[in-house]
Amino acid sequence: MSTRTDTFGPTLTVTTSPAEPAGGDAVTATAVLVNDCPFPLRGAVLYLVDPGAATAAHTVPLGDLRRGAKVTRRWRTSMPADVAGDVAFTAHVLFDVDGRSADCARAAKTVSVPYEPNGVREPYKTFATTDDAKFGQYGSQLVIWAGGRDFSGGTDEKGGILLPGSAAESSVVQVETVSLTGSDNPSAKYGIAVANDLTAPEKGGYAVLTMSKSYGVEFMTDSDGNGHLDTWAGGGVSAHPAWLRLVRSGTTYTAYTSINNGLSWTEVASATVPSASGALDAGVVASAVNLNYPGTTVQAVFDHFTVEES
Numbered sequence: 001m002s003t004r005t006d007t008f009g010p011t012l013t014v015t016t017s018p019a020e021p022a023g024g025d026a027v028t029a030t031a032v033l034v035n036d037c038p039f040p041l042r043g044a045v046l047y048l049v050d051p052g053a054a055t056a057a058h059t060v061p062l063g064d065l066r067r068g069a070k071v072t073r074r075w076r077t078s079m080p081a082d083v084a085g086d087v088a089f090t091a092h093v094l095f096d097v098d099g100r101s102a103d104c105a106r107a108a109k110t111v112s113v114p115y116e117p118n119g120v121r122e123p124y125k126t127f128a129t130t131d132d133a134k135f136g137q138y139g140s141q142l143v144i145w146a147g148g149r150d151f152s153g154g155t156d157e158k159g160g161i162l163l164p165g166s167a168a169e170s171s172v173v174q175v176e177t178v179s180l181t182g183s184d185n186p187s188a189k190y191g192i193a194v195a196n197d198l199t200a201p202e203k204g205g206y207a208v209l210t211m212s213k214s215y216g217v218e219f220m221t222d223s224d225g226n227g228h229l230d231t232w233a234g235g236g237v238s239a240h241p242a243w244l245r246l247v248r249s250g251t252t253y254t255a256y257t258s259i260n261n262g263l264s265w266t267e268v269a270s271a272t273v274p275s276a277s278g279a280l281d282a283g284v285v286a287s288a289v290n291l292n293y294p295g296t297t298v299q300a301v302f303d304h305f306t307v308e309e310s
Contacts, residue, residue, distance in 0.1 A: 010033055010034055010035045010036050010037055010041065010065075010093070010095075010105050011033070011034040011036050011105075012031065012032070012033050012034075012091060012092075012093060012105045012106065012107040013031070013032045013107055014029060014030065014031050014032075014089055014090065014091050014107045014108055014109040015029070015030050015032075015109055016028065016029050016030070016089055016109050016111070017030070020111060021079045021111060022079065022113070023079050023080065023081050023082065023083050023084075023113060024078065024079060024080075024081040025078060025079045026076070026078050027076070027077050027078055027079060027089070028074055028075075028076055028077075029048070029074065029075055029077055029089040029091075029109065030072065030073070030074045031046065031048060031072070031073050031074075031075075031091035031107070032070065032071070032072050033046065033062075033065075033070070033071045033072075033073075033091075033093055033105075034068075034069075034070045035065045035066065035067055035068060035069045035070075036068075037067065037097075038067065039067065039097060039098065040064055040065060040066050040067060041062075041064065041065040041069075041093075041095035041096070041097075042064050042095060042096040042097065042098065043063065043064065043095060043096050044061075044062040044063065044064070044065050044093055044094070044095040045059060045060065045061050045062065045093065045094050045095070046059075046060040046062055046071070046073060046091060046092075046093045047059055047060075047091065047092050047093070047094075048060065048073065048075045048090075048091050049089075049090040049091070049092075050077045050078075050089070051077070051079060051080055051083070051087045051088060051089060052080055052083070052087070052139070057075060057077060058073075058075050060073055062093070065095075073091075077089070079111070079113075080139065082137075082138055082139050083113055083138055083139065084113045084114060084115040084116070084136075084138045084141070084143075085112070085113060085115065085138070085141065085178075085179075085301065086110050086111070086112050086113075087110065087111045087112075087113060088108040088109065088110045088111075089108065089109045089111075090106065090107070090108040091106070091107055091108070092104055092105065092106035092107070093105050093106075115136055115138065115143050115299060115301065116136065117134035117135060117136050117143075117145060118136045118137065118138075119135060119136065119137070120135050120136070120137045120142065120161055121137055123163060123164075124137065124142070124161050124162070124163065125161070125162050125163075125164060126159070126160065126161050126162075127159075127160050127162060127198060127199045128146065128158070128159045128160065129148070129156055129157050129158055130146055130147050130148035130157040130158060130159060130287075131147075132145070132146065132147040132297055133145065133146040133147075133148075133158075133159030134146075134159070135159065135161055140303055140304060140305075141178070141301060141302065141303045142161050142284055142301075142302045142303075142305055143299065143300065143301050143302070144159045144160070144161060144190070144284065144285070144286040144299075144300045144302075145159070145182075145297055145298070145299050145300075146158060146159030146286045146287060146288060146297060146298060146300070147287075147288045147290050147295070147296065147297045147298075148287035148288055148289070148290065149287070149289065149290060149291040150187075150287055150289045150291065151189070151208050151210070151220060151229055151285070151287055152220055152228070152229040152230075152232070154228045155291075156201065156227070156228070156229070157287060158285045158286060158287040159285065159286055159287075160193065160198060160283050160284065160285040160286075161283050161284050162193075162198045162199075162281050162282065162283030162284075163281070163282055163283060163307055164281050165279040165280070165281060166279070166280075166281070166282045166307040167194050167248055167279060167280040167281070167282040167307055168248075168279055168309045169248070169249075169250055169278075169279075170248065170249055170250075170309060170310045171247075171248045171280075171282075171307060171308060171309050171310055172245060172246070172247050172248075172306075172307070172308050172309075172310045173192050173194060173245070173246045173247075173248070173282045173306075173307050174192075174243065174244065174245045174246075174262075174304070174305070174306050174307075174308075175191070175192050175243070175244055175284055175302050175303070175304060175305040175306075176241055176242070176243050176244075176302065176303040176304045177190055177191060177210075177211045177240065177241060177242050177243070177244060177300075177301075177302060178240070178241045178301040178302060178303050179240055179241070179299075179300075179301045180211070180213050180240060180286070180298055180299070180300050180301075181298065181299050182288075182296070182297055182298045182299045183213070183288055183290070183293060183296040183297065183298050184293075185213060185288060185289055185290060185292070185293040185296060185298075186212070186213050186214030186215055187212055187213065187214075187215060187289040188212065188213045188286075188287065188288050188289050188290075188296075188298045189210040189211065189212040189213065189218060189286070189287060189289060190210055190211060190284070190285065190286040190287075190298070190300035190302070191208060191209050191210030191211055191218075191244050191284070191285060191286075192208070192209050192210075192244050192246055192282065192283070192284055192285070192305075193206070193207065193208045193209075193282070193283055193284070193285045194206070194207050194246060194248065194253070194276075194280045194281065194282045194283075195207070195280060195281055196275070196276065196277055196278070196280055196281070197281060198281040198282075198283055199281075200227070201222065201227040201228075202225075202226060202227030203227075203275075204222070204225040204273075204275025204276060204277060205222075205273055205275050205276035205277060205280050206221065206222040206227060206229065206273070206275075207219075207220065207221040207222070207229075207246065207253045207271070207273055208220045208221075208229060208285065209244050209245075209246045209255045209257075209268070210244070210285070211238060211239070211240070211242050211244065211257070212238055212289075213238060213298075214238050215235065215238060216234055216235045216236035216237055216238050217234040217235070217236060217238075217242075217244070217255075217257045217268055218232065218233075218234040218235075219232070219233045219234050219255040219268045219269050219271070220232050221253065221271045221273050222273060222275070223271075223272075223273065223274075224275075225274070225275030231271055233255070233268055233269030233271070234255075234268055234269070239259045241303075242257060242258065242259050243257065243258040243259075243261065243262045243265075244256070244257055245257070245258070245265060247310065248276070248280070249310075250276070251272055251273055251274050251275075251276045252270060252271070252272050252273075253270065253271055253272075253273060253276075254267065254269075254270040255267070255268040255269055255270070255271075256268060282307045284300075284302045284305055286298055286300035
């Protein structure tokens with residue numbers, strides 16, 4: 001159960017039956033609003049929102065609610081069938097205070113569904129340079145489980161999910177890095193990558209933009225076309241989630257990051273990769289960077305991966 005109570009109320013709770021639904025289950029969600037405010041709520045409207053939805057499934061006008069009033073509303077919905085991570089059943093109420101100001105209360109019942117490797121669907125492809133990589137796809141989310149020693153230093157051990165030939169001469173590759181779990185290694189990282197052929201970086205055009213677990217963003221490129229990442233820029237504070245963007249203009253790559261859901265972007269660096277040619281592969285990648293943490297793997301979750309012409 002989730003409860004939202006501010007100093008003056010009202011109290012709003014959301015529960016579900018079953019209490020811990022699985023993917024695809026039919027669910028009855030219940031919102032209970034109690035006016036604990038020392039004043040009546042005027043023109044109250046209750047909004048009931050299904051998991052993953054951007055708009056309310058039900059809009060319920062409640063009118064004026066006296067002090068101490070209690071309202072219960074139920075709605076039938078379901079868990080998305082292809083879902084993992086945190087899934088929320090949400091209610092929020094808007095109301096006026098004596099006709100002079102507006103306020104709101106919100107509550108959500110959150111169900112945590114574990115990610116399990118289930119493969120990816122077309123048009124995605126997978127690749128790995130470490131033996132322990134696994135992959136999953138849940139709606140718009142992509143998931144990589146991988147070990148590996150690093151991307152750089154000539155090791156280039158990682159797991160990846162790619163869209164072959166998707167990054168045109170002028171293009172923008174973007175993703176939300178949602179979470180990186182499974183290891184305490186502060187150097188573990190996940191992000192986006194482009195190359196002439198991501199399964200064979202020695203064919204040129206190779207660049208990687210990642211968020212590390214604890215050491216901030218890292219922008220790495222291969223300056224001489226031998227498949228080894230030999231330039232670096234970045235640092236700062238890590239954020240999970242964050243947004244990463246790699247803009248390609250011919251042989252020039254410019255890296256950006258955002259920690260406010262893409263409302264504003266900070267440039268990390270720009271680099272020239274002379275070996276970039278034609279339409280490149282673009283994808284998401286992850287490495288446990290486990291050289292000093294042997295045997296560890298990470299679970300990297302991405303969302304909203306896009307490749308668009310600019």
